[in-house]
Amino acid sequence: MIGVKGLKKCYGPHCVFDGLDMIFDEGQIHCLLAPSGAGKTTLFNIMSGLEKADEGQIYGTAGKKVAYVFQEDRLIEWKTVEENIRFVVEDEADKEGRVEEMLRSVKLNGYENHYPKELSGGMRQRVSLARAFVYRPDILFMDEPFKGLDRILKEDIIQDFNRYFSDRSVTVIMTTHDISEAVAVADQIYVMTRRPMQVKMAVGTTGLAKDAVEALLLDNLEE
């Protein structure tokens, strides 16, 4: 079990969250639906170890491989597409086959030797996704990972994404603004409130019709 308990983070007098409790089942895909500025990125930064919480606990992450698809692609401009992906697995033995597989998965084969500046925003985001997947993490945080991708490509990648994670025990925690995207990929969906962020509603999607989940979420999603 991975989760946070009594988590508090404030910047000056403004608290992003105060007493936040969340549980994430291992090996499942969790989607956080929240309005902009609710504090999803801060939560991810704290859970991935980039920021410290003021109070509270994070459990279940110790000793696990964590990958993070940031909202911005964070590619290394002086490295090619292939080098950017390989960068996080350079010290691992079986990297070659994995890098090639990832390039194919995100439809970037043929662009191995291109530099990030030669790619469109959507292509850059796909490199960032490939970098996270090739790392073979135990926990994967993704902050609006499909933002900037066109509909057809997004559907393609979501299909690959579902296939990729169906046979691996990776705990995925991602954020999105797009309800249909959440319904398409998530096993668990959390609707979050505006600051201080709290779980307003949690929906397990298994066995439920997509339309029913969407209707449920629409009623509860705070804009």
Next chain:
Amino acid sequence: MKRFTIKNSKLQKIVFICFWLLLWEVAAKIIAKPVILPSVGQTVATLFGMLKHMDYYKAVLFSIVRVIAGVGLSILLGIVLGVLSGLFDVVYNFLKPVMSVIKSTPVVSFIILALVWMKTATIPIFVCFLMCVPIIWTNVLQGIRETDKKLLDMCAVYKVPKRRVIKEIYIPSLRGYIYSSVAAAVGIGWKSMIAAEVICKPNYAIGTGMYNAKIYLETTELFALTLTVIVLSFIFEGLVKKLVERKRQEALG
């Protein structure tokens, strides 16, 4: 329009250089004592006279070698110390007072102290190194501190080893800072090295020639040697700037 502006600016430069040379020539004519102020013509003629002697070339060559050694050493050590200072506060706090002292101490103080400590032949290299190292250190330090934090966070999440973060993130980010600091260091390097040569008088050195010219009141020779240093410094700075520009263009693709 643009071409006209460039031509115009080049023309302006030439006109202004001619103006200053003319002013020098007029001042020399008014004073009429080459021992106080030789004319442009006398200086150039003396320089051409020197070009016929092998000792002139030896002096120029040895001075070039010294400046390359001094600046080269300062680049190596400046980069290493700058990177370490940028990464570890303890190294920064340890080195900061030393660098501040070096920056504000007159170059002559170091030359005189070095005369007590070491052989005369190595003093110009040491002084050149000492004057340049804080320039490189400061720039590298700034580069380290301004390295994209988002990339460093990405490396932290993916647990990229520190040695690879230094080699593959910090060092490439530092390139621009290193190039511009080297360009600045070359000019300072020449000035401090010549000052050390004048005081230490090593064998085969432009500075030693300047000292001798002063002793024998050969002001025209002093001017010719100064002109040599200016030309050499210009050439070095020009080469470094060209290299910097080429690297920048390469980086921009």
